[in-house]
Amino acid sequence: MPELPDLTAYLTALEPRVVGQPLEAVTLARPFFLRTVEPPLASAIGRTIIRLGLLGKRIVLTFEGDLHLVLHLMIAGRLRWRDRGTRPTGKIDQATFDFPKGTLLVTEAASRKQASLHVVRGASLSDHDPGGIDVLKTDLPAFAEALTRENHTVKRALTDPTTFAGIGNAYSDEILLAAKMSPLQLTRSLSDDEVRRLFEATRATLVQWIDRLNAEARVNFPEKVTAFRPDMSAHGRFGKPCPVCGTPIQRVVFARNEMNYCPTCQTNGKLLADRALSRLLAKDWPRTLEELELRKVTKSQRG
Numbered sequence: 001m002p003e004l005p006d007l008t009a010y011l012t013a014l015e016p017r018v019v020g021q022p023l024e025a026v027t028l029a030r031p032f033f034l035r036t037v038e039p040p041l042a043s044a045i046g047r048t049i050i051r052l053g054l055l056g057k058r059i060v061l062t063f064e065g066d067l068h069l070v071l072h073l074m075i076a077g078r079l080r081w082r083d084r085g086t087r088p089t090g091k092i093d094q095a096t097f098d099f100p101k102g103t104l105l106v107t108e109a110a111s112r113k114q115a116s117l118h119v120v121r122g123a124s125l126s127d128h129d130p131g132g133i134d135v136l137k138t139d140l141p142a143f144a145e146a147l148t149r150e151n152h153t154v155k156r157a158l159t160d161p162t163t164f165a166g167i168g169n170a171y172s173d174e175i176l177l178a179a180k181m182s183p184l185q186l187t188r189s190l191s192d193d194e195v196r197r198l199f200e201a202t203r204a205t206l207v208q209w210i211d212r213l214n215a216e217a218r219v220n221f222p223e224k225v226t227a228f229r230p231d232m233s234a235h236g237r238f239g240k241p242c243p244v245c246g247t248p249i250q251r252v253v254f255a256r257n258e259m260n261y262c263p264t265c266q267t268n269g270k271l272l273a274d275r276a277l278s279r280l281l282a283k284d285w286p287r288t289l290e291e292l293e294l295r296k297v298t299k300s301q302r303g
Helices: 004-018 122-130 140-145 155-157 169-179 191-217 275-284 291-303
Strands: 025-028 050-054 058-063 069-071 075-081 091-101 102-107 115-121 250-254 255-262
Touching: 004 050, 004 058, 004 075, 004 102, 004 191, 058 122, 069 122, 115 122, 155 169, 155 255, 169 191, 169 255
Parallel strands: none
Antiparallel strands: 025 091, 050 058, 058 069, 069 115, 075 102, 091 102, 250 255
């Protein structure tokens, strides 16, 4: 799912292309993509976009007359910029939005279509705000209050859209490595120094990636938005060396996602339990990095 740095890059690329421009036409490939009836989508035709924004992980196109299009890309939704007049053709195409300078194409490469478009007017826009605070626009006390409001793991707290805006699975892995903190540490167990370290790591990580992706988006429209980038430090790097200490990055797999971490930098050498695999292996599950390496050596000797 596109997260804050990716979504910010989309806005950076879209601003010179659509702000100050009228929406000329909309073509829906799948009617279910549009989740509202009133006001009608047709009411946006001919209106000029006056600004772009974000509500959590939702992209907001604001038109004159206090009309808004709220686009939620979910996991597999992506934006493409095409020649003016392009129409949806492939199975993954959801909709096109025509502007004088070109056409915005929304795609979703998933069998289960979850991306959505809402047309809202006025104060109804706030109904689409999950409520999470923007870490880049808040201070340490507000961050600490939100973080410890409930006693969850720091991984869950960072990715909860009602707590923090725009942070998902990928960038939370990067944040936690930068903070040298276990993803399973409970928020109310954190010391004041640990909360400060997490706050600073969160801001620094997001700013680093926003600056990097924005620089690219000013040159070319971001066509390859992905949660797995080769220059990430932890996320998607299972088995590869941690850029800080060289220890192989480990992972915990759950549902359709995985959590990546460095056992040396973050968990004092302890391996976090993969629920399915550790239940299967029971006592054979290695508890530490040393046990894991010993098992690898023993296995190679037997082979």
